[in-house]
Amino acid sequence: MDLFEDSAPGNNAPEFTVSEISGAVKRVLEGEFGRVRVRGEIGRVSRPSSGHLYFDLKDDRSIIAAVTWKGQAAKLSTRPEEGIEVIATGRLTTFPGQSKYQLIVDEIEPAGAGALMMMLEKRRKALAAEGLFDDARKRPLPYLPRVIGVVTSPSGAVIRDILHRLRDRFPTRVLIWPVAVQGEACAPQVCAAIRGFNALTPDGPVPRPDLIIVARGGGSLEDLWGFNEEAVVRAAADSAIPLISAVGHETDTTLIDFASDRRAPTPTAAAEIAVPVRAELAARLTENAARMIRASQIRHQRQRQRLTDLGRALGRPQALTDPARQRFDLFSDRLEPALKTFMRGRRDRLAALPLSLSVLRANLRNRRERLADLTHRLPQGATRGHARQRERLTQMAQRLTRARMRTLTDAARQIARDRDRITGLTHRLLATASRMLPPRRDQLDRIDRLRQTLGYRETLRRGYAVVHGPEGLLTTAEKAAQIPRFDLEFLDGRLTVRPDTAPAKPARKSKSPKDQKSLF
Structure with a gap:
């Protein structure tokens, strides 16, 4: 008897190693499916430190593992995000280390506008959660920019x-x-343009813009997708220069609109927002100048009127001079005899003095010279006085001019602040209205549905009826038997019912509805 005899005669199947089987499966799979396009929903997404991307493609029945290598991941036009439906292009292969097949993805594109909208909404919520769309980050636009970057x-x-x-x-x-x-x-x-404008120096050969406008005409969602990219949104949010987004028509909305400091419905509207009308500014300046002149005149008139009113409160000048005039009249009669006596005394003293004619002439000459000197100095004094008065008037005119310029500057600054405040309040009012109306509308719809659910019409729908009498609802058979006619309201209308002529007694209540007597 052979000790090495095969216990299973006829079993001549060849033996393969694990690697041989794995290699054969790999060759067959790659030969049958060289390059394929697979449509499905992205499931789990993994981004390890190696830079590769691992994710799942699934539908309602199956799941395919997918991988994008590091070098190709940076070139993808659409980044894989969980929950969106995409079309992945690549080649099928196997991974012997885990005995599974996988799709090596080279390109990912959204599967229609619905997927794009889902991706857009998810990206918007993620960026909003970071605070990139907060109103506190938005800067006021310059009132009159010197340089505008487009x-x-x-x-x-x-x-x-x-x-x-x-x-x-x-x-x-x-x-x-x-x-x-x-x-x-x-x-x-677009990112490079926004960052490039911000990198310019104010005093450089190329001036730094005071305002940036990012503009584009209308188009489909795919055409405008570049302005929904995360890099563009972050560049707009990080811009130190105020930015106006004018992408698409009025109904188009992109993510850069939320991150910009101001959104314009069209590129033409962006230009209107950026600068005021020069003719209106000139008219406003003229009006302000006229108002300033009128205000100055009114102020001077009020001060003059005030001075006149204060003058009326003072006493009459004649009341101050009347006592002196009376004393003058009192002493005028005594003045003439006193003067004569004084002149007589002076004449006697002069006659007693040894005066000569030469002394009188010398005295007269001295007096004449003094008078001539005073006459010569008088025009010079008058000229100096006029010069001082003129200098004083010039200084007052300069001070008035500076005060007028300060008033104009303060008024322009206050007007700009008020305009910015009114614009901010308008935006806040519109935003508040847009936030409050949908919840209020939903609440009203819920209350209306509750009213319909609790109304008696739903009870009629379940087979019941309402009995109407001449004076209102009838709830007992006794009352129904006492009236000649009453109405039964069903779901689709009313029916008039006449009870028997003989008065009927109310039916007794029984455990079963079949035991109750009919009144009709």
């Missing part, structure tokens, strides 16, 4: 509309940063 395509109608509207309203200097406004190059070029 980020748009240089060959489209958008830049012509912006330049034309700026020329009509308030001509100013415009710097154009040409970018692609759709496609894969859109987002990197």
